[in-house]
Amino acid sequence: MSTKNKILDAAEDLFAVKGFNGTSLREITSQAEVNLAAVNYHFGSKKELIKAVMSRYMNELSPRLEVALQKIVDDERQPTLIEVFSAFVDPLLWLNEFKHNGTSNFLQLLGRGYTDSQGFLRWFLTTQYPKVISNFVEAIRKAYPELTPEDIFWRLHFTMGTIVFTMSSNDALIDIAQNDFNKTIDISGVIEQVIPYIAAGVAAPITPAFSASS
Amino acid sequence: MSTKNKILDAAEDLFAVKGFNGTSLREITSQAEVNLAAVNYHFGSKKELIKAVMSRYMNELSPRLEVALQKIVDDERQPTLIEVFSAFVDPLLWLNEFKHNGTSNFLQLLGRGYTDSQGFLRWFLTTQYPKVISNFVEAIRKAYPELTPEDIFWRLHFTMGTIVFTMSSNDALIDIAQNDFNKTIDISGVIEQVIPYIAAGVAAPITPAFSASS
DNA sequence: GCTCAGTTTAAACAGATGTTTAAATTAACG
């Protein structure tokens, strides 16, 4: 295993649990069993390391997502919203083959990217991988043509929040489910629960136009 | 204005934007125009300051929320889910009277509490203000009796994620709405958009039982 | 005016942070 990959693996696990700000380079290099200076040698800076961790996942995920969503868009049949959201399941779960805890790690990192570091990661993702977003919007539009672009924008954002927040507190959730309901949950159990919720949310009756303020 | 309140005001604004980990005591005391040591003198530690910032809001919010939810629970009529969620609107918006940007700040801080600092704030809130949560669950149960406690637990968590995430990226959202749709949004516009979404999500058809894993 | 608790202040503390340096080691290639 190359030094570069050892760093990426360790950084990913730590970032997912403790956030970007909350993880030091010394923790990363110590867990990766490489020298401290290796991060700056191979990646240039901590910020670039963060981007590299995210890119590694996005490069695996985004082509698979594009294919799955394209299939829905190209099909002449009108999809249900459940089908649109279910298109995410296989590509996301596939990340577990790519790396141990891959699905959970990636979704947690996505959430971190929105709240940590003043959103520079959000900028990075939306500018680097716009195709995924536009395909997704198109699929939604096809499943629910009455939605205006504004409605889609808002509801996708709400959906993003649901997913990302759920996964960010994934560990806590699993604990609570275990203690309060004596149920053992894994990641696909969570996904099974969340899809009806977000599908119903996106399918909600159309709201009146934006309430414009002065 | 007392030193204590100057610190609380500055800390709140900075915490909301940059997170707890991302804000230093020197930034806070500098913006508050007080001496660095004042934080440790008045609050003991940074951790206690974080709790104090949250408590100040919760002490304003929680009695108002309890009243609004109790009214729904005590009413003999069965409420709609829209009514249950709408019970949050006035208490939340009232925080804007309490302090400039109060509503947005509070919701952002709530989100930070879930993701920053490994959830010690989540523990703090759920143990200190359990009445709000139990009232809320009871109101939901009344509006939608078919939901099992597990379903309610999950859907409330998803709802929490939607709200918190939306408010965390509130500033970015307002920008996007302005640039892409030429619409001016304020916080109550966002609330108006989100309530149908979360109400529909919670009202989604009941899912099969938890998929228990070994 | 004196006393004394409450508060503010500047300075220092020890430890952690990301990054850089220069020497040592390893690998690649003719």
Next chain:
DNA sequence: CGTTAATTTAAACATCTGTTTAAACTGAGC
């Protein structure tokens, strides 16, 4: 083998972190 480039290493860098110290100041109450 010899040379050159790529990589690893230990050490130091300057800066920032939360916290503590001890002295200075403030304002009542006697």
